[in-house]
Amino acid sequence: MAIDLSRPTRRQLIKTAALGGVATLAMPAYLRAQAPAIKVGIIQPVTGALAQDGEFGRMGAEMALNEINAAGGIKSMGGARLEMVFGDARSNPEAGTQEVEKLQAEGVCAIVGGFASPICLAATQAAARYNLPYIVDVGVSDQIISRGLTNTFRFAPGFGMVTGVALDNLVKLNDAAGKPAKTVVLVHEDGLFGSGLAKLMQTELPKRGFEILETIAHPTPARDMSNVALRIRSLNPDLVIPSSYYGEFVLLARTMQQQRIRPKGIYAVLNGAASNFRFVKEFPEAAANVMDCNHWYDPRNTKAQELKKQVEAQGKVFAYNVPLNYSCVKLLADAIERAGSADRAKVTEALAASTFKDHIMPYGPTKFVNGQNTGAAPVNTQVQNGDIKVIFPDAFADAKPVFPVQG
Amino acid sequence: MTGRALMPILVAALLIGAIPLFVSANTVLNFLVFTLIIALAAQGWNILGGYGGQFSFGHAAFFGTGAYAAAILQSRFGINAWAAFAIGIAAGAAIGWIIGYLSFRSGLRGSYFALVTLAFAEVFRILANASAITGGAAGLLVKLDVRPENFQFASRAVFVWIALALVVAVLVLTAWIERSRFGAQLVAVRENEGAAKALGVDTLKVKLTAIALSAGVTAAAGALYVQYFLYIDANIAYGTWISVEALLAPIIGGAGTVLGPLVGAVTLHGLGEITKTLAGRVPGIDLVAFGALLIVAVAFAPDGIIGLARRLRARIGGGGGA
Numbered sequence: 001m002a003i004d005l006s007r008p009t010r011r012q013l014i015k016t017a018a019l020g021g022v023a024t025l026a027m028p029a030y031l032r033a034q035a036p037a038i039k040v041g042i043i044q045p046v047t048g049a050l051a052q053d054g055e056f057g058r059m060g061a062e063m064a065l066n067e068i069n070a071a072g073g074i075k076s077m078g079g080a081r082l083e084m085v086f087g088d089a090r091s092n093p094e095a096g097t098q099e100v101e102k103l104q105a106e107g108v109c110a111i112v113g114g115f116a117s118p119i120c121l122a123a124t125q126a127a128a129r130y131n132l133p134y135i136v137d138v139g140v141s142d143q144i145i146s147r148g149l150t151n152t153f154r155f156a157p158g159f160g161m162v163t164g165v166a167l168d169n170l171v172k173l174n175d176a177a178g179k180p181a182k183t184v185v186l187v188h189e190d191g192l193f194g195s196g197l198a199k200l201m202q203t204e205l206p207k208r209g210f211e212i213l214e215t216i217a218h219p220t221p222a223r224d225m226s227n228v229a230l231r232i233r234s235l236n237p238d239l240v241i242p243s244s245y246y247g248e249f250v251l252l253a254r255t256m257q258q259q260r261i262r263p264k265g266i267y268a269v270l271n272g273a274a275s276n277f278r279f280v281k282e283f284p285e286a287a288a289n290v291m292d293c294n295h296w297y298d299p300r301n302t303k304a305q306e307l308k309k310q311v312e313a314q315g316k317v318f319a320y321n322v323p324l325n326y327s328c329v330k331l332l333a334d335a336i337e338r339a340g341s342a343d344r345a346k347v348t349e350a351l352a353a354s355t356f357k358d359h360i361m362p363y364g365p366t367k368f369v370n371g372q373n374t375g376a377a378p379v380n381t382q383v384q385n386g387d388i389k390v391i392f393p394d395a396f397a398d399a400k401p402v403f404p405v406q407g
Numbered sequence: 408m409t410g411r412a413l414m415p416i417l418v419a420a421l422l423i424g425a426i427p428l429f430v431s432a433n434t435v436l437n438f439l440v441f442t443l444i445i446a447l448a449a450q451g452w453n454i455l456g457g458y459g460g461q462f463s464f465g466h467a468a469f470f471g472t473g474a475y476a477a478a479i480l481q482s483r484f485g486i487n488a489w490a491a492f493a494i495g496i497a498a499g500a501a502i503g504w505i506i507g508y509l510s511f512r513s514g515l516r517g518s519y520f521a522l523v524t525l526a527f528a529e530v531f532r533i534l535a536n537a538s539a540i541t542g543g544a545a546g547l548l549v550k551l552d553v554r555p556e557n558f559q560f561a562s563r564a565v566f567v568w569i570a571l572a573l574v575v576a577v578l579v580l581t582a583w584i585e586r587s588r589f590g591a592q593l594v595a596v597r598e599n600e601g602a603a604k605a606l607g608v609d610t611l612k613v614k615l616t617a618i619a620l621s622a623g624v625t626a627a628a629g630a631l632y633v634q635y636f637l638y639i640d641a642n643i644a645y646g647t648w649i650s651v652e653a654l655l656a657p658i659i660g661g662a663g664t665v666l667g668p669l670v671g672a673v674t675l676h677g678l679g680e681i682t683k684t685l686a687g688r689v690p691g692i693d694l695v696a697f698g699a700l701l702i703v704a705v706a707f708a709p710d711g712i713i714g715l716a717r718r719l720r721a722r723i724g725g726g727g728g729a
Contacts, residue, residue, distance in 0.1 A: 046691075047690045047691035047694065094441055101434040105432055105433065117545075118638065125636075128551070149551075190537070195543050196545055
């Protein structure tokens with residue numbers, strides 16, 4: 001179904017034409033030679049419930065922009081610098097929409113970010129009104145790319161892709177260890193990630209030979225996970241599969257450690273903490289051997305290692321949002337470079353045809369199909385000796401899985 | 408209704424309605440639409456809380472019902488968006504009446520009523536978050552198909568006018584209530600329910616009418632939210648944020664006054680937006696301004712901005728004023 005939002009109004013056309021005309025006439029030749037800055041919109045929730053993730057995302061985007069500028073900007077446009085215009089999505093979709101309007105008014109050529117699915121859904125739609133290219137950084141809801149919006153691109157894997165890989169790798173992991181795990185308890189937060197994931201696991205795990213003993217839902221925020229931990233103890237499952245946000249999972253892992261509840265494995269999917277260096281640093285014992293299937297950087301990539309050092313030198317945490325947003329901005333810069341223009345239609349076209357490889361994610365070459373990067377893939381990580389290691393897939397792994405945890 | 412009562416409404420309508428004619432920046436228009444949606448929700452709260460003295464902490468229950476009804480009817484049953492909008496309002500009013508019947512029949516007042524409404528909103532949130540028809544936690548998307556018959560417009564200005572038309576309609580309704588027999592009874596219930604009953608006021612009926620009206624208006628805000636953002640999930644629809652917004656705006660603006668909710672919503676969000684523009688580099692500065700304004704308003708203007716204006720006018724004019 002074609003949605004015609006592209007048709008500019010007469011007023012817009014006249015305005016653009018007039019501006020263009022005035023600009024060309026007014027600019028002296030020596031100024032014209034100096035390429036003007038290209039404005040790039042970055043939207044992240046840096047206040048509200050998602051502020052921590054938003055800050056990570058902003059940091060990644062900023063690092064990429066600085067690096068591109070330091071390396072001479074966009075060469076096909078005479079070394080034009082990329083200028084960040086930042087919008088705070090305040091952890092809700094209305095603010096996300098408002099920020100898109102603001103960035104549009106500022107004249108950005110594209111937007112990167114969003115983080116949470118509801119923000120991404122609203123913001124991409126608002127950007128679609130102006131044919132403004134939008135690169136979603138995280139937003140895993142598959143609804144984001146199923147609406148036929150031609151301006152919307154998602155660089156990272158979506159929900160369906162992550163869960164599919166997570167299930168396959170769980171079976172692989174279990175088979176390789178001689179099938180020690182048979183019973184599972186699902187713990188999930190009752191929001192978008194958790195509920196959707198639990199539902200999927202409930203249908204998919206039994207098909208793969210696992211028995212689900214119980215599914216335990218908890219709200220976000222939850223301030224006490226003792227009951228959940230005690231329930232897990234009495235059920236005594238081989239595997240615990242938690243899908244929760246940062247605070248709740250940290251609480252659960254700590255409570256389980258205190259109560260000495262030790263399943264053969266904790267296998268998280270898209271977990272907020274299981275692959276977070278802060279958790280590993282603050283609670284090394286609780287975090288030990290926790291596995292996760294999530295967004296992650298390519299640990300073998302030297303650029304990624306360098307970036308990680310830079311971030312850690314500032315005393316900050318190298319969460320997956322940093323390399324992901326870094327790569328998204330690089331992807332955009334590559335598209336602008338190839339388009340040779342900051343024109344939206346041309347940038348969109350260049351993004352759609354992108355084969356971008358210079359990212360630091362464990363992905364293949366970029367290839368967008370209906371806005372989704374089919375080269376993207378999640379990886380499995382495990383906390384080992386106070387560090388987060390990639391255990392699957394083999395092409396990117398820097399450690400062997402430790403499973404089952406209690407022989 | 409006298410011309411004098413309608414004059415301020417007309418002025419407010421013309422002032423806001425003229426903005427899209429002079430300002431084409433979508434940033435401003437988008438801000439206006441959202442503020443008007445909040446104002447509408449707050450006007451709903453004001454009928455029950457401001458005039459009736461029944462403080463609800465759970466107007467999200469009505470906002471969400473309106474929103475979900477509009478979204479579900481469109482996306483699952485293919486019903487026309489305008490019809491879905493109307494049904495959404497009716498559904499909200501019905502839910503309001505039911506909650507009112509259950510709690511007022513049990514004689515719940517004051518903080519007990521507030522707690523019950525809060526609980527209802529939370530129950531709805533959890534149900535909406537879990538059931539399949541509301542799309543669970545993934546929420547519902549209304550299909551993007553920009554055509555007037557779908558209640559979707561390419562221009563944000565049209566939305567400003569539609570939201571404004573609804574706000575003005577409720578302003579007129581509130582002004583009418585203020586002068587009607589029903590309004591007098593409602594205020595009597597607020598001031599002293601026992602005395603009102605002794606005078607022969609059917610307090611249950613008055614309160615039920617008020618909550619149904621109130622819920623219908625807030626449901627309209629919810630349905631409008633869906634038409635504008637085309638996405639709804641349990642936390643947006645039934646989250647506490649909207650309950651708080653719906654009661655903050657009248658408290659700041661002046662509860663139990665016709666223009667209070669609109670003035671409150673515009674002041675709160677306007678101030679937030681202005682601080683954000685002036686001090687945009689500091690994240691969350693608008694929320695600080697929001698909080699400061701609330702403290703100042705509660706401390707120095709217990710009757711809200713409208714009440715403060717009246718007091719000032721009375722002082723300057725040496726008496727008079729309402």
